[in-house]
Every structure is written in C-alpha cells, then in structure tokens.
Amino acid sequence: MNATVPKTLANIAHYHPDGTASGSRAKLNPAGEIVQLHHRQHMRITEAAGWTVRALTGSVWITQDGDIRDVVLEAGECILLDRKATALLSPLSEARICLTRDTGCHKRQHNAPAQVVPFAAARASFA
Numbered sequence: 379m380n381a382t383v384p385k386t387l388a389n390i391a392h393y394h395p396d397g398t399a400s401g402s403r404a405k406l407n408p409a410g411e412i413v414q415l416h417h418r419q420h421m422r423i424t425e426a427a428g429w430t431v432r433a434l435t436g437s438v439w440i441t442q443d444g445d446i447r448d449v450v451l452e453a454g455e456c457i458l459l460d461r462k463a464t465a466l467l468s469p470l471s472e473a474r475i476c477l478t479r480d481t482g483c484h485k486r487q488h489n490a491p492a493q494v495v496p497f498a499a500a501r502a503s504f505a
Contacts, residue, residue: 388406
C-alpha cells in the first residue's frame with residue numbers, strides 16, 4: 379500500500395537589527411523534523427493542516443492565517459495545526475521544536491477547537 383503525503387514547504391527567516399532579512403526554504407519530512415528557532419527568527423509553514431508542533435525547549439508563539447486564536451507552547455506541550463492556511467511560528471527567545479505529520483486516517487471534527495496539551499497526554503490519546 380502506498381501513501382501520498384502532500385509536500386509541505388517551510389520558510390525560516392531571520393530578521394537582522396538593521397531591518398534586513400535572510401532565510402531558507404525547505405521541504406518538511408512528515409516523519410519528523412527538529413528545528414532550532416533563534417531570537418528574531420520565524421518559521422512559516424504553508425498548508426499547515428495536519429502538522430503537530432511540539433515544543434522541546436523554550437516557548438513558541440503560533441498563529442494560523444484566518445484564525446483568531448494565538449497559541450503559546452511551552453516546553454513539553456504540543457498542538458495539532460487544523461487549518462490548511464499558512465502557520466507562523468515565532469520563538470519567544472530560543473526554542474527547539476519537533477514537527478510531525480500524521481499520515482494515518484485519523485479524522486478530526488472540523489468545528490472542534492485546537493487544544494494545547496502536554497505531550498504525554500497527546501501521545502496517550504493516540505494509543
């Protein structure tokens with residue numbers, strides 16, 4: 379059985395004190411990516427629905443286009459991004475995050491709100 383996983387692009391930009399920006403673009407691995415975000419660095423994920431963001435260290439602020447909710451993850455917390463729109467991830471100082479995508483057939487109610495949960499509780503809910 380073959381599964382097709384849509385390619386998701388991520389842009390990581392670093393904003394310099396002089397107002398200039400530099401950055402890179404990468405395809406995210408659905409099996410897992412660990413990303414270190416430094417001060418004044420931001421990560422933009424296109425078509426973010428289905429990606430789980432887990433804060434390993436530090437704190438990261440997350441917002442999704444078209445969503446009035448803003449989320450701040452602390453180390454040990456995770457959230458499932460629930461919109462196909464672009465998501466913006468910004469560290470509050472330094473943060474290390476893990477991004478994974480569930481490629482299974484788990485369905486989520488469209489109107490159910492995204493919730494921040496401790497990672498251990500999230501892992502137990504998939505068991």
